[in-house]
Amino acid sequence: MAEYDKDRDYLGRLQDYYAESRRIPSLQRICELMGFASKTAARKLLLRLEGERFVERTPDDDAWIPAQRFFERALADHAVPAGMPVSAENGAEPFMVDDYIVQKPSRTVMIPVKGDSMINAGIHSGDIAVVERGTGASKGDFVVAIVDNEFTLKELGIERGKFILIPHNPAYPVIRPQGELEIFGVMVGLVRRYTH
Amino acid sequence: MAEYDKDRDYLGRLQDYYAESRRIPSLQRICELMGFASKTAARKLLLRLEGERFVERTPDDDAWIPAQRFFERALADHAVPAGMPVSAENGAEPFMVDDYIVQKPSRTVMIPVKGDSMINAGIHSGDIAVVERGTGASKGDFVVAIVDNEFTLKELGIERGKFILIPHNPAYPVIRPQGELEIFGVMVGLVRRYTH
DNA sequence: AACTATAGTGTTCGAACGCGCACCGGTCAA
DNA sequence: TTGACCGGTGCGCGTTCGAACACTATAGTT
Structure with a gap:
């Protein structure tokens, strides 16, 4: 139950940070953002997100940058009833404003x-x-x-x-x-x- | 004559880099990009561009990020008359609806x-x-x-x-x-x- | 019960980074 | 002629950064 993916939550915070700062924060800042104590945790998070195509490396391999899926937004089905969630995983297919x-x-x-x-x-x-x-x-x-x-x-x-x-x-x-x-x-x- | 502004040229290269890498490069990379020999030159360039609102610092003052005017060519100016470039050629449009x-x-x-x-x-x-x-x-x-x-x-x-x-x-x-x-x-x- | 995969900790290390300082050489105005 | 301004060089310093490695704890599998 309540099988919600922690990484989705992390991703959300990254996206919020990005909306403000237009960059992927350093490992150290990710730790502060997520409450990690070790930079390794932050690094592994990015690697996981890379695997799912949310982030990637720059062509010169200098830094992390958002990838395609980073800009996916939750699209609510207008049939969605009162129950709450409509989070990304729920009744939502990925939706990209720009592609739209x-x-x-x-x-x-x-x-x-x-x-x-x-x-x-x-x-x-x-x-x-x-x-x-x-x-x-x-x-x-x-x-x-x-x-x-x-x-x-x-x-x-x-x-x-x-x-x-x-x-x-x-x-x-x-x-x-x-x-x-x-x-x-x-x-x-x-x-x-x-x-x- | 043809007193064209060097900084415009630099800015163009920055924009090109950004189109590929979605980030402002480090001072070191700016040197390579512009042909500077000293990181200080890169730093001063950024400070100049900041003065003209092309770039700015993140809220947490950690890094350089593009500011409003960095993307201005993507938005057509409604005062622009007939001939007008509107930068159709430069494939990658930096303006993101999503950000907006x-x-x-x-x-x-x-x-x-x-x-x-x-x-x-x-x-x-x-x-x-x-x-x-x-x-x-x-x-x-x-x-x-x-x-x-x-x-x-x-x-x-x-x-x-x-x-x-x-x-x-x-x-x-x-x-x-x-x-x-x-x-x-x-x-x-x-x-x-x-x-x- | 043992095995494995996975999220996260703690630490170390060298390289990259931002930044300040002193300096240089044009250009332009007083 | 002088002096200020400005784009750029050169270098050194302290900090931050990313990467690596060994380790822990928990959950799921067989």
Whole structure:
């Protein structure tokens, strides 16, 4: 019973430390963090975590760094009922935020959203749009276009064979560009942060 | 002319190293990287970069870590005009969405949103809510509460000294729980993917 | 009961590390 | 011309670090 993995707990503390300090702490600090008395314990912990692909060595073998699985997050099943846990092992498949919204890292750009012209599509000022460049845009896509030397996020529409830009806010007019419409990229995701 | 800043070049090499190794190298390695003969040069470089907010110290002052501006090229500047580089070539994008929205990894759970009761707050069905557990919730926060054995995402309000749950959709009623209100966690972020 | 695997302790040691200090040689402004 | 500033050299010091080795205690296996 209560068969919870101690290493998961250790990993959690490492992840918390990393979120603050953006590095894997030294063996000595790991001891303080976990309550170990001996650096060997810390070292063995890292080796175990390496085996499970949570951490790895730098290419020059100088230090420990997080590996793929280090950034796994717990994804709750919305069926999960009142009982408590929803910890990583429980009703949760591993979920990586970055993999979820970024498909083509080399062609993906984050663009802060300014203004409320897309408010009715649930896109607010201050949100961050995940934009993929070099992908063909089609009718109905949300695209970042360049109009008057500025980025503009709108829905791409077609009217009489020509592209138009449709805001999702009745207070804004539809944009019917004359000549070429320069499309910067297609919006593939959105990230928003509350508070802080 | 062409008075280009040497430090920019150094910074670039640091960023390249970081893309591979996800850490700021030791003074010694910086010397190799930059061609310095003395560790002091490396140290002074870091101090200069710290002054410009490219790097900083960990909270426990143990080591150097990248700061905000270290990643700035990954974020497109909305003032940027048409031509613009936006660094598409440099494959490894240092900007991590995960870092951006997850502050306390060990206490953070991703919960898919079901239903449209928060549609007017720009939260759609199918979005993924980033929820932090064990954090005190206050009036005005979006919280995940447990009502009738199911997760419910609502705004936390207070009415006559009691907590209530306010939907952001006029079609839904305000929930006034009798007895204890079980709050699962506070919503700290949101992730959405546009599938195409 | 003996065997094995595993988490953690305690200690030692050499190498790597960060840091301070003295110094050097351009550049630029007073 | 002088002097301050600044990027860089060279070196030494004390500390920290990671790795290794021997050992302990507990749990699971046969």
